Amino acid sequence: MDFSQPHAKEPTPEDLKKLDHLKQMIERAVEDGVITGQEIEAIKQEILRSSKGSADQLYRELELYDNLVTQKLRTDELEYGA
Numbered sequence: 185m186d187f188s189q190p191h192a193k194e195p196t197p198e199d200l201k202k203l204d205h206l207k208q209m210i211e212r213a214v215e216d217g218v219i220t221g222q223e224i225e226a227i228k229q230e231i232l233r234s235s236k237g238s239a240d241q242l243y244r245e246l247e248l249y250d251n252l253v254t255q256k257l258r259t260d261e262l263e264y265g266a
Contacts (some may be wrong), residue, residue: 191238199241202234206245210252218265223238227253 195203209230211225227249235242256262 192243193243195241199238199244201243202241203248206230206234207248207252210249214253214256214262217261218263219257220265224253 206227210227213219213227213246231242231245232251235245258263
């Protein structure tokens with residue numbers, strides 16, 4: 185799934201910091217090879233909180249989530265656990 189936008193603004197240093205924080209959060213959640221519903225919910229809340237007011241940032245964060253979670257679930261590199 186491609187969330188890129190052709191006319192997106194370049195991310196600010198603050199946006200990049202938020203993306204890095206989200207990436208670290210996701211990496212911690214998936215480091216054991218399993219992601220739980222609780223971890224997904226926490227990530228979703230972080231995305232909604234940190235991208236507030238910026239569609240460009242929301243797209244960047246959704247793309248990061250897609251790359252680090254969704255695609256790995258589809259290819260069985262990551263399992264969903266209760």
